[in-house]
Amino acid sequence: RAPEHIRAISPYVPGKPIGELAREMGLDEAKIVKLASNENPLGMSPKARAAMEAALDGLALYPDGNGFALKHALAAKLGVSTDSLVLGNGSNDVLELAARAFIPAGASAVFAQHAFAVYPLAVQGVGGRCVEVPARFFGHDLAAMADAIDVDTRIVFIANPNNPTGTFLPGPVIEDFLARVPTDVLVLLDEAYNEYLPPELRYDSVSWIKRFPNLLISRTFSKIYGLAGLRMGYAVAHPTVADLINRVRQPFNANSLALAAAEGALSDDEFLERSFETNRAGMAQLIRGFDALNLQHIPSVANFLTFRVGDGAGVNRRLLQRGVIVRPVGNYGMPEWLRVTIGLPVENERFLEALAEALKG
Numbered sequence: 001r002a003p004e005h006i007r008a009i010s011p012y013v014p015g016k017p018i019g020e021l022a023r024e025m026g027l028d029e030a031k032i033v034k035l036a037s038n039e040n041p042l043g044m045s046p047k048a049r050a051a052m053e054a055a056l057d058g059l060a061l062y063p064d065g066n067g068f069a070l071k072h073a074l075a076a077k078l079g080v081s082t083d084s085l086v087l088g089n090g091s092n093d094v095l096e097l098a099a100r101a102f103i104p105a106g107a108s109a110v111f112a113q114h115a116f117a118v119y120p121l122a123v124q125g126v127g128g129r130c131v132e133v134p135a136r137f138f139g140h141d142l143a144a145m146a147d148a149i150d151v152d153t154r155i156v157f158i159a160n161p162n163n164p165t166g167t168f169l170p171g172p173v174i175e176d177f178l179a180r181v182p183t184d185v186l187v188l189l190d191e192a193y194n195e196y197l198p199p200e201l202r203y204d205s206v207s208w209i210k211r212f213p214n215l216l217i218s219r220t221f222s223k224i225y226g227l228a229g230l231r232m233g234y235a236v237a238h239p240t241v242a243d244l245i246n247r248v249r250q251p252f253n254a255n256s257l258a259l260a261a262a263e264g265a266l267s268d269d270e271f272l273e274r275s276f277e278t279n280r281a282g283m284a285q286l287i288r289g290f291d292a293l294n295l296q297h298i299p300s301v302a303n304f305l306t307f308r309v310g311d312g313a314g315v316n317r318r319l320l321q322r323g324v325i326v327r328p329v330g331n332y333g334m335p336e337w338l339r340v341t342i343g344l345p346v347e348n349e350r351f352l353e354a355l356a357e358a359l360k361g
């Protein structure tokens with residue numbers, strides 16, 4: 001019999017495969033527009049593809065369990081030593097590893113209302129207690145989160161930008177928060193969408209690690225780098241924290257293709273720039289569309305927008321009937337809202353057309 005804290009977990013419900021959904025809805029699979037999982041609509045960098053092709057011959061062997069080449073590339077890019085890095089099977093892996101390393105059964109973690117759904121899963125999975133702090137204008141209320149920390153708190157999760165709201169905390173505000181948090185509480189700063197930040201909002205969180213050894217930054221290759229299917233994420237932290245997390249990971253948690261592809265992706269600044277520009281233009285296109293339809297949206301600095309339709313489930317169903325897949329966020333306590341990933345211009349257009357029809361009921 002599984003323990004009560006496991007039985008109490010509400011499962012994460014992933015979207016259905018496109019083929020399956022097309023069959024169910026009687027639609028042509030090729031015509032489906034999927035803007036549901038914050039993936040890169042440009043796909044992946046050609047350098048990532050080439051690196052993976054070159055790695056195919058090595059697949060009979062175990063991966064490099066220390067990720068030597070990728071860690072060196074990341075260390076050079078970030079200006080840290082390789083012992084500050086942890087590689088994960090997606091950044092979700094990093095979140096879970098942090099919970100495993102830092103939360104003993106019965107201790108707790110603090111996160112915001114409407115924050116990323118994997119935080120409670122990671123915490124509950126190790127028998128931890130979740131302390132959810134009410135959001136402010138859909139974003140994190142850091143003052144209230146600091147007040148919520150008590151002797152049981154072992155991790156505070158901050159998603160910047162947050163998913164599914166796209167909300168953002170300026171760098172100096174996070175620095176002030178770090179200065180308030182007791183040094184024995186880990187602050188996990190989840191920056192899955194960091195590379196989408198407009199230049200004027202960027203901040204150098206990695207440089208804070210020297211001052212705040214209880215800071216752990218998680219990032220991913222799933223979003224702007226376009227490698228979601230490979231599962232590759234990483235953490236940057238003080239070497240002492242990185243060492244503890246490395247102790248609880250599986251020795252080969254990052255696979256050979258993912259290691260190779262990530263290294264290739266990291267070397268392609270041109271692709272990164274093109275992805276950024278596609279997102280910036282697509283964001284403007286969708287905002288114009290929402291304005292024309294008189295729909296409220298939450299200002300976002302990520303690669304998705306969350307907008308208010310009233311009957312989220314109903315509008316979602318009618319979008320599906322028109323072959324457009326977005327993400328309902330009822331499970332985030334936002335049943336009146338839907339989240340759409342910013343796609344290619346034609347995909348955004350198809351989505352807006354379908355939305356105009358779906359809103360009519």
Ligand code: PMP
Nearest residue numbers: 090091092116163192220222233
């Ligand atoms: N953090 C946030 C805020 C996310 O939105 C996501 C992806 N949905 C992740 C982490 C995890 O992404 P991955 O495991 O693919 O790196």
